[in-house]
Amino acid sequence: MAEIVLKDVQKFFGSVQVIRDMNLTIADREFVVLLGPSGCGKTTTLRAIAGLEDITSGEIRIDGRPVQDLEASNRDIAFVFQLYALYPHLTVYENIAFPLRAAGEKRANVDRQVRDVARSLDMTHFLDKRPSALSGGDMQRVAIGRALVRRPKAILMDEPIGALDAKLREDMRTELKRLHIENKATSVYVTHDQVEAMSLADRIVVMSEGILQQVGTPMDVYRNPANLFVAQFIGSPVMNIAKATLAAEGGQASVRLGDAKSAFRITPEMESRLSKVAGPLSSLSLGIRPEGVIVAHEDRDGFVPLEAHLIEPLGAYDIVDLKVGDEMLRARTSSGFVRKPGDVVFARLDETQTHFFDTKSGRSLGIRAEV
Numbered sequence: 001m002a003e004i005v006l007k008d009v010q011k012f013f014g015s016v017q018v019i020r021d022m023n024l025t026i027a028d029r030e031f032v033v034l035l036g037p038s039g040c041g042k043t044t045t046l047r048a049i050a051g052l053e054d055i056t057s058g059e060i061r062i063d064g065r066p067v068q069d070l071e072a073s074n075r076d077i078a079f080v081f082q083l084y085a086l087y088p089h090l091t092v093y094e095n096i097a098f099p100l101r102a103a104g105e106k107r108a109n110v111d112r113q114v115r116d117v118a119r120s121l122d123m124t125h126f127l128d129k130r131p132s133a134l135s136g137g138d139m140q141r142v143a144i145g146r147a148l149v150r151r152p153k154a155i156l157m158d159e160p161i162g163a164l165d166a167k168l169r170e171d172m173r174t175e176l177k178r179l180h181i182e183n184k185a186t187s188v189y190v191t192h193d194q195v196e197a198m199s200l201a202d203r204i205v206v207m208s209e210g211i212l213q214q215v216g217t218p219m220d221v222y223r224n225p226a227n228l229f230v231a232q233f234i235g236s237p238v239m240n241i242a243k244a245t246l247a248a249e250g251g252q253a254s255v256r257l258g259d260a261k262s263a264f265r266i267t268p269e270m271e272s273r274l275s276k277v278a279g280p281l282s283s284l285s286l287g288i289r290p291e292g293v294i295v296a297h298e299d300r301d302g303f304v305p306l307e308a309h310l311i312e313p314l315g316a317y318d319i320v321d322l323k324v325g326d327e328m329l330r331a332r333t334s335s336g337f338v339r340k341p342g343d344v345v346f347a348r349l350d351e352t353q354t355h356f357f358d359t360k361s362g363r364s365l366g367i368r369a370e371v
Helices: 042-050 092-102 107-120 136-148 166-183 194-200 218-223 228-233 268-278
Strands: 004-013 016-026 031-035 057-062 077-080 154-158 186-191 203-208 211-216 240-249 252-257 284-288 293-296 304-313 317-324 327-334 344-349 354-358
Touching: 004 042, 016 042, 016 211, 031 042, 031 194, 042 057, 042 077, 042 154, 042 186, 042 203, 077 136, 092 107, 092 136, 107 136, 107 166, 136 154, 136 166, 166 194, 186 194, 194 218, 203 218, 203 228, 211 218, 211 228, 228 240, 228 284, 228 354, 240 268, 240 327, 252 268, 293 317, 293 327, 317 344
Parallel strands: 031 186, 031 203, 077 154, 154 186
Antiparallel strands: 004 016, 004 057, 203 211, 240 252, 240 284, 284 354, 293 344, 304 317, 304 344, 317 327
16 A cells, blocks of 8 residues: 655646645545535546646655656556446456456456455355446446455545435445455545545545645544635534624623624633634634534523524434524524424523634634633
């Protein structure tokens, strides 16, 4: 396996820059997910590592060796595409064996390696079938098996399960994670689906408009977003974001969202830190995930009365939209906790889960109450 290093990588298509100053190190045997919306440059980055796209400037190293000037065939990597790209006239066995036969491997070695991969992917029972007889999930397993069979230094995957239905995607996520652990392969995976990223990755690389926004473990990216883009891209439902101003309610430090009349209480220490960092606070945004909005049926100290606007039942829990002035604050509650739209409940913000951002730059101010 191998470490992959991107240093000052730039990529232009004509006058359009699709990768900007990319600096990233992917450790040996690490599973890294490139995550971002369509057009953010994640697939181009993956193809640049593979050698399917030439970079405009910068350096790409695989296992310590510069490869930006090498052909894809000389980089010792495997690529799994979203579309299966299987040979329809060949059996599953022959599709998996194809890279080994092309490399001139002996027949006995080919047979042993194909059957080893087939066992690990639980597809020994359809080795004699052709792709047309398989389901979408099975065809993608064959494509992954073809990539794994020659034990490459790295495996690159471009939304390999994006075309599958929800149940198959869930099954394949589990399968991909298991294969990564068993094969100890350096893996780079591209997706726009943050659920896939959170469940698969050792580290997530969040991208937008060709720029690396944040790199971290799934929980670090979820709990400590570096900016507004990451905060609103990671999580389902996404983080609540609202313009905020400091206020004083009866001498108590508080923060008001939008044009709401009432304000949520914060500690004096929080107010003091915000004032020092944000100055006049004319461009302050507050962010909090739905689980950080604490909801009660009865009035309590520090709670604000709010009207339920919309209830989204999701089985084990509900997502409830609470009207706060001209803003909607989404809260996660137990199933059936709020009976119907129009009910009045009482809410407060968990300060340990409350984030503050500079609205103009989008950056996190890094101010949050201690857990």
